[in-house]
Amino acid sequence: YSFFPGSPRWNKHDLTYRIENYTPDMSKADVEFSIQKAFQVWSEVTPLTFQKLNEGQADIMISFASEAHGDFYPFDGPEGTLAHAYHPGKGIGGDAHFDEDETWTKDSRRYNLFIVAAHEFGHSLGLYHSNVPHSLMFPHYSDSDPNTFQLHQDDINGIQTLYGPPLKSPKPTRSTPKTSAVPSTCSPNLVFDAVTTIRGEMLFFKDSHFWRKHPQLTEVDLNLISSFWPFLPTGIEAAYEVGSKDQVLFFKGNQYWAINGYDLLPRYPKNIQTLGFPSNVRKIDAAVHDKYSGQTYFFVDDLYWRYDEHRQAMNPGYPRKINSDFPGIESKIDAVFYHQRNFYFFQGSQQLQFEPSSKRVIQIMNSNSWFDC
């Protein structure tokens, strides 16, 4: 490994980054996931943390550009130079530029954005090139499998010379999810934290990840929550969509977040007591909105509340016992969502399809029956 002349480094551990524009070669979410994973390569072996900003000046500004692009190092069209980055410092210091004349991918076809970004961010943190052939900081692109990527010891030695090893106690950072272990999609014992619909798709949340499923498509996508909504915590406990407002609300503890697409709505997160819950309710187990009645149901232990989205207020006469109005649904509920006039309740690794019109459970399935295992 080697350092830039003078060994410039950041004199703080909590760094920020901002993606100024996106390559049309990949979806916005895939770009964000690749960038977030590339930072995670370095945050896992140092005390550094990386927080994504959506506006303003960040320490590390990331952009895609072709040919001459405002610095003294124009790109050169397809192939050749893929990207470059600047060592730590003010202004352009730390920034990373990617050549838009390349084709950027999220898989092992050339060129994988995650692999190139991890290399460039090594420069953004102060590493120069290494002459160790299989190290990440070797100057040439390596066709390694992005899914089995491992940082070379030479890279680790270099970056830890600049910033030291990770802090002993696990640090709560955005870019290093608490349980980055990837959950197994077809495990028969899969228990979800929360489930919701969003713009015609279904999202199944577990720890720091969520599965994305379109009812008409067979494949299912696994993503990090932070790659879509970096402001959300891991371990979401409840979630529901109000389609008429194009909003999804997420709950954890006594807080809740409202989003529209990728964006957090202003003045969120809020306290759940603002919805009308008594102060002894400290968390929500599950929530679901029935778009036909305009009512939202909140489930807490063996009770449930009904909230009128039109009046924006709890209905009087609640809470009521869950099994008095949802026969066959016992407490405690892990998650619930609404699909084609039915409620789908998740309890442990079971899923119960409840038909409100006949007030009965009409089918019992595995929780991950939607994943075509």
Add this chain to the structure above:
Amino acid sequence: VPLRPENTPIGEDETTFVLDYLEKYYGLSSDPIPVERKRSNSPVEQKIQEMQRFLGLKVTGKVDSDTLEMMHKPRCGVPDVGK
């Protein structure tokens, strides 16, 4: 276009490509090289040796096929040595 037979001198465009590469990544000075310097162990030859050493190639000081192939590989735009 048939492959060039082994060790034939590289064409004009390749010479330019090689000099560009050495300027960009190994700090070869872009000032014109005085003719008398060409005969000695010229800066170009030194830079070629530096590149071959850094990238783990056989150090010949000549742009042999391995060296030329390495120069054409996609890479990061940050130099390998120098500022």
